[in-house]
Amino acid sequence: MRTALVLLFALAVAAIPGSVIPQRKISPIAVDDFISQHRTLGPLYDKVGLFAVYSSPWFSAVYLLLFVSLIGCIVPRVLTYARAVRAKPVRTPRNLGRLPVAESWESADEASVVLDRAEAELRRRRYRVARRTDAGGESVSAERGYLREAGNLVFHLSLLFVLLGVAINGLTQFRGSSVVVVGQGFSNSLSQYDDFSAGGLFSERQLVPFSLQLTDFQVRFETGPVQTGAARLFKATLKVTDAPGEPARTETLEVNHPLNIDGTDVHLIGHGYAPVVTVKDAQGNVAFSGPVVFLPQDGNFTSSGVIKVPDARPERLAFQGLFLPTGAMTPAGPQSVFPDLLQPQLLLNAWEGKPQADTGVPESVYTLDTSGLTQVRDPKNPNQPFRFLLRPGYEQKLPNGLGTIQLTGVQRWVKLQVGDSPGVGVALVAIGTGVLGLCFSLFVRPRRVWIRVRPAASVGGPDPNHPEDGDATGAAADPAATREGRRTVVDVGALDRADARTGLAEDVAELATTLGRPATTQKDV
Numbered sequence: 001m002r003t004a005l006v007l008l009f010a011l012a013v014a015a016i017p018g019s020v021i022p023q024r025k026i027s028p029i030a031v032d033d034f035i036s037q038h039r040t041l042g043p044l045y046d047k048v049g050l051f052a053v054y055s056s057p058w059f060s061a062v063y064l065l066l067f068v069s070l071i072g073c074i075v076p077r078v079l080t081y082a083r084a085v086r087a088k089p090v091r092t093p094r095n096l097g098r099l100p101v102a103e104s105w106e107s108a109d110e111a112s113v114v115l116d117r118a119e120a121e122l123r124r125r126r127y128r129v130a131r132r133t134d135a136g137g138e139s140v141s142a143e144r145g146y147l148r149e150a151g152n153l154v155f156h157l158s159l160l161f162v163l164l165g166v167a168i169n170g171l172t173q174f175r176g177s178s179v180v181v182v183g184q185g186f187s188n189s190l191s192q193y194d195d196f197s198a199g200g201l202f203s204e205r206q207l208v209p210f211s212l213q214l215t216d217f218q219v220r221f222e223t224g225p226v227q228t229g230a231a232r233l234f235k236a237t238l239k240v241t242d243a244p245g246e247p248a249r250t251e252t253l254e255v256n257h258p259l260n261i262d263g264t265d266v267h268l269i270g271h272g273y274a275p276v277v278t279v280k281d282a283q284g285n286v287a288f289s290g291p292v293v294f295l296p297q298d299g300n301f302t303s304s305g306v307i308k309v310p311d312a313r314p315e316r317l318a319f320q321g322l323f324l325p326t327g328a329m330t331p332a333g334p335q336s337v338f339p340d341l342l343q344p345q346l347l348l349n350a351w352e353g354k355p356q357a358d359t360g361v362p363e364s365v366y367t368l369d370t371s372g373l374t375q376v377r378d379p380k381n382p383n384q385p386f387r388f389l390l391r392p393g394y395e396q397k398l399p400n401g402l403g404t405i406q407l408t409g410v411q412r413w414v415k416l417q418v419g420d421s422p423g424v425g426v427a428l429v430a431i432g433t434g435v436l437g438l439c440f441s442l443f444v445r446p447r448r449v450w451i452r453v454r455p456a457a458s459v460g461g462p463d464p465n466h467p468e469d470g471d472a473t474g475a476a477a478d479p480a481a482t483r484e485g486r487r488t489v490v491d492v493g494a495l496d497r498a499d500a501r502t503g504l505a506e507d508v509a510e511l512a513t514t515l516g517r518p519a520t521t522q523k524d525v
Helices: 002-020 028-037 039-048 057-086 111-124 146-172 424-443 479-483 502-514
Strands: 101-107 127-132 136-144 176-182 185-187 195-198 213-222 231-239 249-254 259-261 265-278 287-289 304-311 318-324 328-330 332-338 343-353 373-375 382-384 385-390 394-398 405-422 447-455 488-496
Touching: 002 057, 039 373, 057 146, 101 502, 111 447, 111 488, 111 502, 176 185, 195 382, 213 265, 213 405, 231 259, 231 265, 249 265, 249 447, 265 318, 265 447, 287 304, 287 405, 318 332, 343 405, 373 447, 385 405, 447 502, 488 502
Parallel strands: none
Antiparallel strands: 101 488, 127 136, 136 447, 176 195, 176 405, 185 213, 213 231, 231 249, 259 265, 265 287, 265 405, 304 318, 318 343, 328 332, 343 373, 343 385, 394 405, 447 488
């Protein structure tokens, strides 16, 4: 147990860097920024695995040692518990009066009648009962509360299965995301993901061969004076094909209401705008036409993006700028003042450069590498870049006859997160079972009760079979009581193995009343 506690503490300490230092699986851009800003610490952190704490060898070592330690704790306790369940309740103590709660009185009933009544009452109260005869007289031993230790064991076993579920999930899970523009689709293959991460045992064969098409995306924002601009509705309509050749079905996808396709979850985690532009080069040919995803930068969806036109001739073109769903000029410059499409504007500057051969090296569609490009200058002021504003339907001619660019419309896009976590079900069931076991461990009261009957002491002398006791107070039996026919002494003692302050005295008093204790008898507690 001490080892397990030390390892739990070590695991908690080892998890701290994962919440303080950016993690590569969660935010790879933040990790790259950290390394570029900290030339000494960054590479060192990378070598020791601080950018991937939860999959690092040292974190896994603590995790596995805790796993082994828990097994080492549980196995002996299970064996001990199994022996305790099969064993009879413990023998009746010699002196019941020394227990935390005890009562004694004389009864006119025969010993067998009292014991039969006691045995029946204790069984009704769900005690395990054993009847014995020893030097002190006949007795009944009873015990209950075995579920307390069972709950404790279930709780610790559930921890093992939680760790097992986490291990399965870490090794076999996958998660990726993809941006899909309304009217376009997504198929569940590695080439379709914008980013993708998976466990060490992941295989591409795990990917369910479904595809989907985003047919519509409805958005509604608050326009009233209270919470202006707050989101009120995000709902995507999809056509889903479970496997090639199967008929498509229509599904609705909303935030916090994922779509499950044959065990794979599809979540809606983001959205934004994709201006639809048409670019013609200097020769009048359409070099590019279609939606371009712009990434939101604030709550009003001021969005930044890049339009790349590598096929333009004789010069390749590129554009960089902002899209404003509801554009306005503010003291901080042009910004969107409302997240919906009330006054869409596209603010751009232009770049030109010599055509380059396609190297096949992937590059981000959201950033512009200006190597080999020259920024187009304003013909009226050559010292300033050429900046312009487009509204839907507007066409802008570029300086020096480089071509034209037109904003033909605006589409919406959604960001879908696709993933499968096979170990989550195991972990969730284990957590629920652990909570149930913990409830048993906390609320079940393990108690032991003993009832002994013995002949009452003769008049003027103690009981020869129990010489240290006369009556309930240790004095000789009352002659008047003997004349009235009381000939059996009943001793009751009880022990709460968790906390004697939880109604033990009241329960013993109730049991004594059931067994026939006279109402005038004082309790010996």
